[in-house]
Amino acid sequence: MRQLRDLQIPLYQTQKIRLWRALQQLQELACKVTSSASVTIADTIPVNHEDGVLKGHGTSELDGEVVATLCGIVERVNKLVYVRALRARYKPEVGDVIVGRVTEVAPKRWRLEINFSQDAVLMLSSMNLPDGIQRQRTAVDELTMPSIFEENDVVCAEVHGFQHDGSLHLQARSQKYGKLERGQLLMVPPYLVKRRKQHFLSLVNRHKWYFHYLEKISIDLILGCNGFIWVGEHVEARDNMVEDQETKPEQQNSKLSGISMRLEEQERTYTPLETRQSICRIANAVRVLSSLGLGLNVEVIMETVELSISLNLDINEMLGAEFCVQTAEREVERRSLLSKKKG
Known part of the structure; x- marks a missing residue:
């Protein structure tokens, strides 16, 4: 085969x-x-x-x-x-959730590699600015573009449509889109990622193996329709208007608030060892499934992770030959049970 x-x-x-x-x-x-x-x-x-x-x-x-x-x-x-x-490049459709890497910071736009025949374009006017205010973009905003996304940054966006010149345009007008940090970017054949209603998955106490292995760990998994998959530390998406109201300090506590905010920033830049190990384990599960040509969804990925834990395998041992064979055999059992239930 x-x-x-x-x-x-x-x-x-x-x-x-x-x-x-x-x-x-x-x-x-x-x-x-x-x-x-x-x-x-x-x-x-x-x-x-x-x-x-x-x-x-x-x-x-x-x-x-x-x-x-x-x-x-x-x-x-x-x-x-x-x-x-099966081995064709990604064919975009409007509304697709994609993950890409910035290749160029151009005037009023970023260019992203998304596994398409040409780079996609993310216009400055098609994304939320850090301040969250809806307004026209100015020359000052254009000068600060490298501080938002720079070359080689990993970005999540949505396919907005094609222009007359054939270029693919993206948009990132929601808090769930934007720059991705503290994680791994994986590249798999696009046909392994089926279009679904939900491509953003927060693995927070939703699987039974968390209770005996990763009780306090939370991971974000983004299955890009273009075959780019992101596995990273969980980030809470917050509404800027709510955040401004909650963090608006009183005049007498401004200094204390500034110190606490700096301490929080230092904590956010550090990813705990357990979280990094969890990211690597989930990423290796994706690599094994991709090498076997198996479709990727959260259930199959997490069952592969659970199989590696039940076998007491180290993270690096998941990429060995025996675990690859066991994963294929486990998938046969899973699909056989599903077909019997449907029958």
Whole structure:
């Protein structure tokens, strides 16, 4: 199978057999659920020629049979049959939550790498300023742009739309968007991240393994539709108007308030060791699932983390061959149980 050939982890012969068997079972289960099949180049696509099938992208006719001309998933829309490529670049849609890296600070805009055919544009007018006041942007705001985002900063934003010149424009008009710090940026194939209602996930006491392992740890997980995934320390998004009212000091306590604010800033710049270990463990779970070509969602990621904890594995041991095979076998069990419940 393609996932087995692309896997960069060295495997013993028995591990190869176990992994091949698990991936084969996963493909069979997927075909039962979606009635779609994965194909490689020159594979025959079964069709009903009596219906006047239309050959779409990724297909061709050879000796009276419809064959695939690229690797991907067979899709059918009425009489049209085509192959959706798995290794293609990200195709943006309006409203997509994406994570990107700043490549340039240009006049009145930032350019971001988002795994698209060209860099996306985030206009200064399309984001909230640090003061939170809704107003027209001035020349002073443009001069302070590098203090908001600078090159190589990781930023979360939303796809706003395409312009006439073909450029992709982003927006960050909510408190949940903006600069991401104290975490890891992971890059996976975009097809592994399905579009969902919720792409911002705060892992705060929502999984049972927190109660015996990470009782006081909170992590933010952002699944970007473009295949960029952020795992970092949890940050509370607050309304600026509420924050201004709460922190507005009285005249006689202004000095004391300033000192306490400086102390809070020092505390916020430090990420505890336990939190960093949790970030690395979750990030390694994403890496393992991505190497196996498995779809990414919070349930699968956290079950992989819990599996590593139940096996008493160190964080670095999660990237070993045996845990990779065990993850695939665990996914087979999970999907088999789901199919039995639905049946």
